[in-house]
Amino acid sequence: MGKSSKKPSQLEILIELNDELENYFNNTIIPQLFVDADMMLRKYTPAAMKHFKLSASDLGKHISEVSHNIRFPTIIENITEVVETGKDLEKEIQTTDKVWYQMNILPYIIRKENRTNGVIITFVDINDRIQILNGYERLNRNYENIIHSISHDIKGPLSNMEGLISILKETPADVKDNRLIIDMLSESVVNLRKTVEDLADIDYDKEFAKAPERVNFENIIEDAKLALRDKIAESNARIFTKVRESEINFSRKNIRSIVYNLLSNAIKYKKPDCEPVVTISTEKSGEDILLKVSDNGLGIAEDQQHRIFSRYARVHDNVEGTGVGLFIVKGMVEAMGGRIEVKSKEGEGTTFLVYFK
Structure with missing residues (x-):
């Protein structure tokens, strides 16, 4: 007779699931924290240890004692909100080393009891994206500056030209006087052209505008x-x-x-x-x-x-x-x-x- 297969016990199943969870936490490259409903840090990934300077002695501590490396003063309130509502929360934060992350706080739900027993906090590095956005915002500001500069800087030469044309229309037809006014008008045209050319020749962030x-x-x-x-x-x-x-x-x-x-x-x-x-x-x-x-x-x-x-x-x-x-x-x-x-x-x-x- 063949050997009968033994059904794994509930304890063995839990141990296997725990081993799988440990394996995931130890091998993922994503910074993650597991904080229970009492705000105690229960687990973290190696990536989180590296980025937030955590150590084994931090396990079991209140999150307020280990969040000093995360520049996000409302983290306690946000964890509480997710635990109480059971809804995800997403925010952009910056760490003490000036790196930007997208922080996702997800409820850790015990399905059998239908209650939230803590949160898993995931940090996605968006620093490069933030730098790109800063570049775009800088470009937008430069475009606005060009528009405002054109609006402002050509008013002076235009006013001069309008004034000289009015004088030219009102003065007697004296060749000498008219010649002087025309020369001044020509000079104003040259100044206006130079102003427009200078403004049009602005070359911001040439390397930023990629092919x-x-x-x-x-x-x-x-x-x-x-x-x-x-x-x-x-x-x-x-x-x-x-x-x-x-x-x-x-x-x-x-x-x-x-x-x-x-x-x-x-x-x-x-x-x-x-x-x-x-x-x-x-x-x-x-x-x-x-x-x-x-x-x-x-x-x-x-x-x-x-x-x-x-x-x-x-x-x-x-x-x-x-x-x-x-x-x-x-x-x-x-x-x-x-x-x-x-x-x-x-x-x-x-x-x-x-x-x-």
Whole structure:
């Protein structure tokens, strides 16, 4: 007779599960902490030990005693919130060594008892992404500075030219006097031309604007959401994504600027007393990749839609803006052989369709 197989006991099953958990914690490269409902640190991964300078003596300590290496003063409150609500929590934090992480606090639920017995805290390194965002924000500030500089710096030469032309019209036709005024007017034209050329010749972060490369839409969308997190939080905007085509060969700087501008506009042009709802999707459209950004905002009147991609075009004067965002987006898309279209109904929202070759 064959040897009968023995069914493992409950204790053996628990030991095996514990061994698997230990093996996972010891081999994962992701910094993770396990904190129980009493705020005691029960376990951490080697990566967490390295990044947060933990030691074996920290096990069993209250999280407040070991969180000094994490520059996040509300970590106790956030752990308590997750334990009490059973809902995930996500935030960006910075450690004492100036490294940025996306911190996810997930409830550790005992299914049999249907209760939360602590949390697992995961840290994802987003330092490179933050640095890229800082670069984009610097570029946006530089673009704004150029616009403000043009607006401000050409006023002086233009005023001089207008004044000289008025004098020329009012003075008697004396050849000598007119010659002097014309010379002064010519000098003002030269100064104006030089001012415009100087402003147009600004070359910020040339190395930052990279050539086309394989770009992941999910990452770009998350970057834009991260850069706009204050506006998203302030407006209580809800952002939904449906990415069916994940990658595109495009300038990372430009694709990020396109998504950033379209998402920013979707939030900015919201209806009064109505929380923005924005859907960002990608899909295949023939031989093109189609990016769609739809919102439930103010919408654009049909007779105004033809001019929204023009430089300095404004269709909602009650909303702050320079009117150059969509002009820049159109230029970026068309420079790479693509096209951008708009579908909108006043009072019901807008959808921008960007076709990439």
